Amino acid sequence: MDPHNRAQDVLRCDLCEENVVQMHCDTCLVKLCKTCVGDHISSDEREDHKVVRFQFRKCIPVYPTCALHDSKRCEMHCQQCTVPICFICATSEKHVGHRFRKIVDIFDEKKREFEKKIKDIQENIRVKHADQASKMEKRIADIEKEFTILLDTVSKHGEELKREIDQIVKEMQSEIKSIRKNHMELLTTRKTEVQQNLTEIDKEVSSLKERLDSNDINKVFHFTPNNKIYKSLSDDPVLTMPVFSTKRIDSVQLREMFGTLSDIVTKPTAITKVRLMETPLMVHRIATGYSHLYGVAFLDRIRIWATGDAQQIKLFDVNDNSIKKSIDTKLSGEKLVSVTIEGDLLYTEKGGRTIHIVKREQSEKLINLQGWRIQGFCVTSAGDLLVVMTSVSDYDRETRVVRYHGREEKEIIQFESKEKPFYSVGPNQKCICENRNFDICVADRDACAVVVVRQDTKLRFRYEGNPSSLRKTEFKPKGITTDSLSNILVSDLGNGCVHVVDQNGKFLTFIDCPRVQPWGLCVGLDNYLCVADYASGDVIKIWFLQ
Structure with a gap:
């Protein structure tokens, strides 16, 4: 019933x-x-x-x-x-000077209060819970449909490949089903919670009605409705659908080249919404064997490229710290590294003119500049290449950012207004990255600033440090990267910390790196920050988002 x-x-x-x-x-x-x-x-x-x-x-x-x-x-x-009394009690010494009320008046007030509570529950609280339950039902159906489409996409891609990748197809489907199960469990759990609340609400209404119809003062007088506990609704779980990105098959790394699922957030917002931690934690160090470490770049969730004061660029497993691969570059100076969306390694020498790409264990030239020297570069989410370069000429020297699609030059980003350049001219490396909102972010060490330019090449802001918090030297940014919240992270070598600012240039916090000289930076898919410690040659893995 x-x-x-x-x-x-x-x-x-x-x-x-x-x-x-x-x-x-x-x-x-x-x-x-x-x-x-x-x-x-x-x-x-x-x-x-x-x-x-x-x-x-x-x-x-x-x-x-x-x-x-x-x-x-x-x-x-x-x-x-605060007790009911009879007429004899009211005239006794125990209650001399006390104020009395007719208990029937309080009884009537309580009943009027119950009527209001019943109305509030039925017209407001219950309606909201019922709406949310309906919403969860629809979301479950939608998620099921989207996962079905995703599974079909993976299956079709797998059918086009040779027999030796059948096992990889099964593994990928298993990952998707696992994520789907997680999504469904979260939504079903939330739906169950809402339905349980509805049941409790109905019981509360029934109990209130029973007392509303009752003439038993004890029954009414000592009952207090619990409307407040049902008024607030927990936020809906934040479910990000994974995106299947196909890759060209490589006979050496079939599993890696088959494709990847996008990073996902599957926990309820009210409990575990991704945010900056008040006190970031150093998880562990990866000993690279370099005396000095310059740059780091994630290949995938568990592998990271590192480059230091040697010709070799090394690939490490961040979980067991083991070396997976080593590439001999034949270059002796400071090297800059990045990774294409297909998983190929890119590298160049700071101040050099050539960007190399490593495919199938072989290195080849991707871009060769004339009249310009490379100060920094990165790969964008669209697969383009952004290169910071400074002219070679000692006269009329310039700095600019050039966007390449493959080997083709697509766009030059140089001037804020007529004859007013975005970037300084100087000998120091200028690290660059693309934010998730497609802003171009450059750590301009010679200008002591981070310069952020919008996708339409208009200046968004300049960040020149946080003067009130500088402890040793002026702000001279070195490495730069971004996180899943579109925050910009900049290493401050002289002050032994990483600055965190939001996408609009507002200072958020410092990530202190005691006894570390932070150089290059990168953030992985699991939201861990990896810092290249120039002094020790170690990669420092930091948990800073939760």
């Missing part, structure tokens, strides 16, 4: 719970059938039972019996002692 519609059911005898109600005891407020009247009266002969036909039942308040005077009813309420 639906508690919400209980009033529509036939009333049954309170004693036998089977026969239809015909009589009513006005003394005990008990519903009776004719058969049970005798049993009820004989059950307590001390009471003066007033049994009448149900339709003629009276609505006379049943006052509580005085705890001190058995034969007296408590018709007053002592405001100081």
Whole structure:
């Protein structure tokens, strides 16, 4: 039986719970059938039972019996002692000077309060919970549909490949099903919570109605509705659909080249929404074997490229710190590294003119500049290449950012306005990255600033450090990267920390790196920050988002 519609059911005898109600005891407020009247009266002969036909039942308040005077009813309420009292108690020394109220007045006030609570629950709280339950039902259906499409896409891509990748297809489907299960469990759990709340709300309404219809003062007087606990609704779980990105098959790394699922957030916002931690934690160090470490770049979730004061660029597993691969560049100076969206390594020498790409263990030239030297570069989310370069000429020197698509030059980003350049001219490296909102972010060490330019090549802001918090030297940015919240992270070598600013240039916090000289930076898919420690040659893995 639906508690919400209980009033529509036939009333049954309170004693036998089977026969239809015909009589009513006005003394005990008990519903009776004719058969049970005798049993009820004989059950307590001390009471003066007033049994009448149900339709003629009276609505006379049943006052509580005085705890001190058995034969007296408590018709007053002592405001100081907050207890019901009879007339004899009211005239006793115990209550001299106390203020009294008629208990029936408080009884009526309580009933009016219950009426308001019932209205609030039925017209507001229950409606909201019912809407959310409906919303969860629709979201579950939508998620199921989207995952079905995603699974079909993976299957079609797998069918186009050779027999040796069948096992990889199964593994990818297993990952998707696991994520789908996680999504469904979160949504189903939330739906169950909402439905449980609805059940409790219905019970609360039923209980309030029972007391609203009751003349039992004890029953009404000592009951307090719990509307407040149902007023606030938890936020819906944030579910990000993974995106399947296909890759060209490589016979050496089939699993890696088959494709990847995008990073996902599957936890309820109210509990684990991704945010900056108040106190970031150093998780562990990766010993690279370099005396000095310059740059780091994630290949995937667990592997990271590192470059230092040697010709070799090394690939490490961030979990077990083991070396997976080493590339001999034949370059002895400081090297800059990045990774294409296909997973190919890019590298160049700082101040050099050539960007190399490593495919199938072989290095080849991707871009070769004339009249310009490379100061920094990065790969964009669209697969383009952004290169910071400074002119070779000692006269009329310039710095600019050039966007390449493959080997083709697409765009030059150089001037804020006529003859007013974005970037300084100087010998230092200028690290660059693309933010998630497609801003171009350059750590301009010679200008002591981070220069952020919008996708339409308009200046968004310049960040020149946080003067109130500088502890040793002026702000001279070195490495730069971004996170999943579109925050910009900049290494401050002289002050041993990483500055974190939002996408609009507002300073958020420092990530202190004690006894570390932070150089290059990168953030992985699991939201861990990896810092190249120039002094020790180690990669420092930091947990800074939760």
